[in-house]
Amino acid sequence: xxxxxxxxxxxEPFSAAELxxxxxxxxxxxxxxxxxxxxxxxxxxxIQTLEGADEVVDETFARIExxxxxxxxxxALREPAESRSFPDWSMGFESLSPEEASSMPGFNAYLAGRxxxxxxRLSLGRAGVFHxxxxxxxx
Numbered sequence: 468x469x470x471x472x473x474x475x476x477x478x479e480p481f482s483a484a485e486l487x488x489x490x491x492x493x494x495x496x497x498x499x500x501x502x503x504x505x506x507x508x509x510x511x512x513x514i515q516t517l518e519g520a521d522e523v524v525d526e527t528f529a530r531i532e533x534x535x536x537x538x539x540x541x542x543a544l545r546e547p548a549e550s551r552s553f554p555d556w557s558m559g560f561e562s563l564s565p566e567e568a569s570s571m572p573g574f575n576a577y578l579a580g581r582x583x584x585x586x587x588r589l590s591l592g593r594a595g596v597f598h599x600x601x602x603x604x605x606x
Contacts, residue, residue: 470548
């Protein structure tokens with residue numbers, strides 16, 4: 468199993484409807500191939516960690532890399548993983564109201580500034596460092 472964290476920029480800003488569709492589509496696709504992780508979107512930028520079997524994560528990332536909705540795609544971290552830091556695939560984004568977002572399965576309020584316990588910090592590992600930096604810079 469591997470953990471792959473990448474960053475990218477949207478070629479066009481995503482609307483609230485597009486983010487809802489993206490969340491639904493990603494959850495469905497990732498569940499069928501047993502990929503977990505977290506996707507954050509803020510200010511036209513993405514950071515995502517994908518976790519799963521090496522070949523499946525690499526195929527998923529290759530599809531993302533070819534997606535014309537992304538530019539400046541680069542891998543920030545790719546490493547073997549003994550366990551999943553993000554066992555339930557989720558997505559956080561700051562462009563929807565808390566009410567809109569909270570009604571969506573898989574939404575994560577991480578970008579809203581939820582504080583993290585010491586246990587959370589340890590369990591998210593190195594990929595979590597990228598997510599925390601992203602969250603803090605996007606505020």
